[in-house]
Amino acid sequence: MAEGKDSSMRLWIGRVATVVGVAALVLFAGLGGSCLARWMREQPNSFSASAEPWGKLAANLEGWGKPDLTLVLTGEQHGYILPCGCSRPQVGGLERRQNFLKVLRSRGWAVAALDVGDIPQKGGPVNLGNEQGLIKYRYSMAALKEMGFHAVGFGAYEAGMGLFKVLGEYALNEPKPRVLSANLKDAADLYPEQTAPWEKVVVEGQPWKVGVTSVTGPKVAGAIQDKQVRFTPAADALKKVSAEMDAAGVELRVLLYQGYYTKAAPGQEPREVEALAKAFPEFQVILALSEEDEPSSQPVRIAQPGGGETVVVRVGHKGKHLGVLGLWKGKTLTQPTSKYALVQMSEDYLTPEGQEAENPVALLMERYTRELERDKYLERHPQVNHPFQAAEPESTPRYVGSDKCERCHQSAYKTWKESGHSHAYQTLVDAKNPSRRQFDPECIVCHTVGYGYKGGFLSQEKSANLVNVGCESCHGPGSEHLKNTGDATWHALMNPWKAKEGETADQKKARTLKADQFCQTCHDMDNDVTWTNDGFARKWPKVAHPTPEAEKNR
Ligand code: HEC
Ligand code: HEC
Ligand code: HEC
Ligand code: HEC
Structure with a gap:
């Protein structure tokens, strides 16, 4: 973009x-x-x-x-x-x-x-x-x-x-x-x-x-x-x-x-x-x-x-x-x-x-960026249904923020906290020439959780828990999973990249490609020029967060 x-x-x-x-x-x-x-x-x-x-x-x-x-x-x-x-x-x-x-x-x-x-x-x-x-x-x-x-x-x-x-x-x-x-x-x-x-x-x-x-x-x-x-x-x-x-x-x-x-x-x-x-x-x-x-x-x-x-x-x-x-x-x-x-x-x-x-x-x-702030452009983009919200209108899944996930997913949270994703909003606040990038929707959309979706990021004041690229930027709104953490339907929805048991080499390739393409919704060719030459293989290890054995079956 x-x-x-x-x-x-x-x-x-x-x-x-x-x-x-x-x-x-x-x-x-x-x-x-x-x-x-x-x-x-x-x-x-x-x-x-x-x-x-x-x-x-x-x-x-x-x-x-x-x-x-x-x-x-x-x-x-x-x-x-x-x-x-x-x-x-x-x-x-x-x-x-x-x-x-x-x-x-x-x-x-x-x-x-x-x-x-x-x-x-x-x-x-x-x-x-x-x-x-x-x-x-x-x-x-x-x-x-x-x-x-x-x-x-x-x-x-x-x-x-x-x-x-x-x-x-x-x-x-x-x-x-x-x-x-x-x-x-x-x-x-x-x-x-x-x-x-x-x-x-x-x-x-x-x-x-x-x-x-x-x-x-x-x-x-x-x-x-x-x-x-x-x-x-x-x-x-x-x-x-x-x-x-x-x-x-x-x-x-x-x-x-x-x-x-x-x-x-x-x-x-x-x-x-x-x-x-x-x-x-x-x-x-x-x-x-x-x-x-x-x-x-x-x-x-x-x-x-x-x-x-x-x-x-x-x-x-x-x-x-x-x-x-x-x-x-x-x-x-x-x-x-x-x-x-x-x-x-x-x-x-x-x-x-x-x-x-x-x-x-x-x-x-x-x-330009000053005018975006003054005229509240962040509030101008309509909020549409996230695919989960469209698929599950009854349950209306909502964004809850990454801090809500820490309690049960400590190692994933720690990995995330140490990654660039956890300070993506601050990057916009700190930007110079021009400044005020946190008021530009066209920056915010990739640097926060759920901007443009119902209940997603709107502004620092209105949704402080949704700053940065959070868990739900990738896994989707988490409220329904929180209500019933054992529900397998929501497990599947929130992790579409999960390996099937006895996965073949071809299946693994297809699954990896799917994750790669997902990352590229933000790490696209305009924004991340370093994603070339198998960027996924180089970058996923920096943010990967498999659940350790010790955390399973809590
Ligand atoms: C009250 C505890 C609890 C909280 C809070 C919680 N989860 Fe979970 N989560 C679980 C349990 C239990 C599982 C199933 C076992 C496992 O995979 O660890 C699970 C599984 C998952 C999975 C993997 C699904 C799969 O099948 O691979 C994802 C993704 C996930 N949670 C994301 C989140 C996110 C995002 C949040 C915060 C919005 C969150 N969880 C908050 C307990 C919780
Ligand atoms: C919602 C948008 C978004 C998605 C989806 C996303 N990223 Fe990012 N990513 C960012 C932003 C924004 C930054 C820059 C954070 C900052 O301000 O430092 C970043 C930074 C990173 C970094 C640190 C910088 C670097 O190049 O070393 C890695 C690694 C990374 N992302 C990997 C991934 C991987 C792997 C995926 C897919 C599983 C992914 N990202 C999906 C937005 C996203
Ligand atoms: C399509 C998604 C997307 C949009 C839109 C976007 N960014 Fe980014 N931004 C990223 C990704 C992905 C990275 C991480 C790149 C990498 O891994 O090297 C990033 C990284 C950055 C970084 C570098 C962070 C660091 O410390 O290395 C800055 C600065 C930045 N973005 C500013 C902006 C500004 C300003 C805008 C609006 C004009 C913007 N971004 C819009 C996806 C996006
Ligand atoms: C940049 C995108 C991204 C972010 C941010 C992210 N995840 Fe994930 N997460 C993934 C992907 C992709 C997978 C699937 C990896 C796999 O199964 O091989 C995954 C897998 C998981 C799993 C299943 C792990 C397993 O071993 O089965 C859990 C649990 C989880 N994430 C929780 C979280 C929590 C909690 C956060 C926030 C603290 C978070 N994730 C942030 C992309 C992300």
Whole structure:
């Protein structure tokens, strides 16, 4: 699952440049005066380079030289705003993205940052619903604004939460970064002023007039259920936008494409991205969606008959990587040459210790957790039936807390008490950058007993006995077992991993796998990156608690 970690803040106000003038004048000399003036007014995000380069460049960018313009391309973040810090090394997160952009800008690179959309999540970790989808979307957009992103698309992830709500959460009040769609039907009526068909991208100190648009392809459009979110054919919309870009003298065109690249087999008609690239050769760059989490390290380059090429970039899921496309003036402005690097948001881009207050995104994350506490998000997630509660409605099993089990299961209790599970809540209390993680349901769900189930953890005040990963996190609510400790039905329910007598090797394997999979409801690939290579075999011995002979038949 999840998201994550990091800290505090100071806005970039001091660093935001005042250097709009000269460069922009040269840039847009081709435009009419009033148009130019407007173009310049629309530009809030100008970042100046500091004298000293900050941080180190990614290894795959070393030796590039300075591009005339650099496109930083992102997307499909799926709600992963920050690594949770559960294990190391985790990759991704908006704070590191901010640091990476700072590295580029500190070297005086002209940067345009664009995002294809699918920024929010479809649901919370484990079985949590999407109570935090909107607030995380809002903070993500605010973070993109701080980072100087110019425009973003949207896709099935945004539409899945209700596009009306999503746009109302941010774009209604904030024009930057601009939410783009050229083929959203009736956009001006349904979502007035909240989206635009295309946008000029103003970046000082580089030679192009840049324009960006976004369209939704048929596959994504078909997957969106919302009747208020309908699309006109992408090609029709692009034709119109392209004519407008011609009129505005745009030389470098970027298409954010909500759809996939599939290479047509010989004899087949090109589809989606390939078809658009061929029909609209004037778009030099297309940022498309990825089929997989881990993207290809190289873009697809589609040669155009008139010379030049269209570069198709995909950056994978969860914001683990971003695409960096360096552009140099070619023979003509409309046919630039380019280099591409896929950069992993690794720990190389962690905020240096003590500099958290200088990372505006880190400060936003701190505000995010504060808002979760203030608005009592812990109480917002509905409590559903635990499988025991659903199966045994008559007896309504309840959570009782680990301390109730100690009396009869002393050795199990001792093992547990000495394990990490018994202080999992304190871990959240102690967390820094951001702090207050004990108020974040998306952390609490794996660090306490029964959160999200009836009678499960709600808050330190209301359910102090259910802090930490307790006996009932694994064995389920224990009240019925306590009422009748000899009841074999409850023994079986509470220990589905118990070995049958005379177990065969195959049965043992299947049983072990079942336990392994259960652990991975929390120790999943996002949160516990160390569970790989038979993590269960290594980790179970650390928490195993077989009943000693002496404790049996009490
Ligand atoms: C899907 C379950 C899950 C969620 C959600 C989750 N965690 Fe964890 N967390 C774990 C597991 C499992 C571990 C232990 C990892 C290991 O074994 O190395 C852990 C460990 C940690 C640790 C390290 C503890 C230590 O001392 O080594 C921190 C810190 C932490 N989590 C913070 C968070 C925060 C903050 C959040 C919310 C953003 C969060 N966790 C959400 C499952 C989760
Ligand atoms: C009053 C004593 C008592 C208390 C309190 C108690 N148990 Fe038990 N428990 C037993 C007895 C007796 C058995 C059956 C013999 C055995 O396996 O030790 C048992 C068995 C179990 C088993 C194993 C079932 C099996 O067949 O493998 C689990 C799991 C278990 N208890 C969990 C808990 C949990 C969790 C709690 C606290 C919520 C708890 N027990 C509290 C007495 C108790
Ligand atoms: C309800 C969620 C949850 C489940 C289920 C769970 N764990 Fe954990 N586990 C955690 C959390 C959270 C931590 C981190 C505790 C902390 O804050 O230090 C953790 C820590 C650990 C640790 C100590 C850290 C380490 O990597 O050495 C071990 C070992 C471990 N778990 C093993 C297991 C095993 C084995 C299972 C399955 C039988 C399991 N866990 C099931 C949440 C869970
Ligand atoms: C991280 C998950 C986890 C936690 C936490 C946990 N257990 Fe277990 N427990 C298991 C698993 C898995 C088994 C089955 C192991 C087996 O039978 O091989 C088990 C088995 C047992 C058994 C049967 C042991 C036997 O020899 O038959 C008892 C009793 C028990 N647990 C009690 C407890 C009590 C009491 C606590 C809290 C103090 C606790 N467990 C905490 C996962 C957990």
